[in-house]
Amino acid sequence: MIVNFRVKNFKSIKERIELSFEAAALNNLRENVIDINTVNEKEYNLLKTISIYGPNASGKSNLIKAIDFMKNFVITSNSLNKGEKLNYKPFRLDEVYTNLASEFEVDLILDGILYNYGFSSNEKIIEKEYLYYYPKGRKATVFERENRRNSIENNIEDFKFTIDKTRQDFFASMTSTNKLYLSVSTNLENQLTEKVFNWFKDKLVIHTTDISNEWNGYTTYLINENKEKKKILSFLKGADFNISDISTMEASLDDEDDFIKKVSNIMKEDAFKKLISSRDYIEVKTTKAGKDSNGNNIEVKFDMAEESDGTNKFYELAGPFIDMLSKGNCLVFDELDTKLHSNLLIFLVMLFNKNKTHAQLLFSAHNTSVLDQKYLRRDQMYFTNRNSDNSTELYSVYDFPTEKSSSNIMKRYLSGRYRAIPFIDEELVLDSILEAINA
Structure with a gap:
């Protein structure tokens, strides 16, 4: 420690x-x-x-x-x-x-x-x-x-x-x-x-703040390998995201996908070739409780990309947090x-x-x-x-x-008792910025 x-x-x-x-x-x-x-x-x-x-x-x-x-x-x-x-x-x-x-x-x-x-x-x-x-x-x-x-x-x-x-x-x-x-x-x-x-x-x-998708991928890896799925699901349920289940499946990019069409126009040729040469990826699906047209309970699946930013952030943290807590690591965030x-x-x-x-x-x-x-x-x-x-x-x-x-x-x-709050010069803002804008 x-x-x-x-x-x-x-x-x-x-x-x-x-x-x-x-x-x-x-x-x-x-x-x-x-x-x-x-x-x-x-x-x-x-x-x-x-x-x-x-x-x-x-x-x-x-x-x-x-x-x-x-x-x-x-x-x-x-x-x-x-x-x-x-x-x-x-x-x-x-x-x-x-x-x-x-x-x-x-x-x-x-x-x-x-x-x-x-x-x-x-x-x-x-x-x-x-x-x-x-x-x-x-x-x-x-x-x-x-x-x-x-x-x-x-x-x-x-x-x-x-x-x-x-x-x-x-x-x-x-x-x-x-x-x-x-x-x-x-x-x-x-x-x-x-x-x-x-x-x-x-x-x-x-x-x-420079790290983005690395942690998201680790959570997906743990679920896909069926290592910590139960804990990760409890992690998400405990946060009240209305998620009853989570699953992964291997998917692949198709030449007709909008994603492929868009990136082909903006990526360098060698980088694009690397992308399409390894098209397999893991798709994450969430399951939520819903109703059919007769009012019966049904399960509805969503792509993780359809979930809110907050849900995706919590999903990103789930795998690493559980892993670090179990291993007794020191996390600096x-x-x-x-x-x-x-x-x-x-x-x-x-x-x-x-x-x-x-x-x-x-x-x-x-x-x-x-x-x-x-x-x-x-x-x-x-x-x-x-x-x-x-x-x-x-x-x-x-x-x-x-x-x-x-x-x-x-x-x-x-209230500023500990000094560690920003001092905002309202007079400066009003005089130099809003005056010019209002003019």
């Missing part, structure tokens, strides 16, 4: 900010917290869900993109060519920071052991990288790495190992200055690093509330709050229905806001000590 995430100098994030899943000393909604015992019998109380709210352009998505960046860099780092430039996105509104490394760090509990992993990098090299763990309650070093000069040509890179030093020295010799040691050594079957690497690869799942009724957003959040599989959910949203202490604790409600220098700041309702378990968080958030 994830304990903490920290990032500095990435996109709109200038100074170091921390998102913590460590539960505060609150008595309400204890079911939203899972207690984890480490091997040295130290107990951690970790939150199952965290929400992020704030105005547009305040950094909600950039925080999620920072987590996504860390995951992707860990997974793909080993495939980089020597000397290849890194994906470096510093805070650009202060020239000092455009010459500083971006920093990423995460604390994890894996198989009862606390791990601390992090790195800092610029566009050319990994400046620092480290992995510590606490197998007996005390900090132990798996590896430390530091590049003392900020260039590839003149770098002096130091590695420090206290465990399995001979093998790790060999792994280090295979690690170029633009690659993460965690990735290279795991690829070379270093068991000391593979648990952390595998968490990024298998347990951390991120849904950004940007704009979870898009196309969903407020009650459906609450339903999804409560699924994670009530789970007992160690699954965790971090999500951003604008729909404030879940900002209620019936559903979330004060330490589960985070906000992003813009500082005076337009950098992102991050804090939670728990950081406001005057708030109590009886406080109306939604009302106070919308």
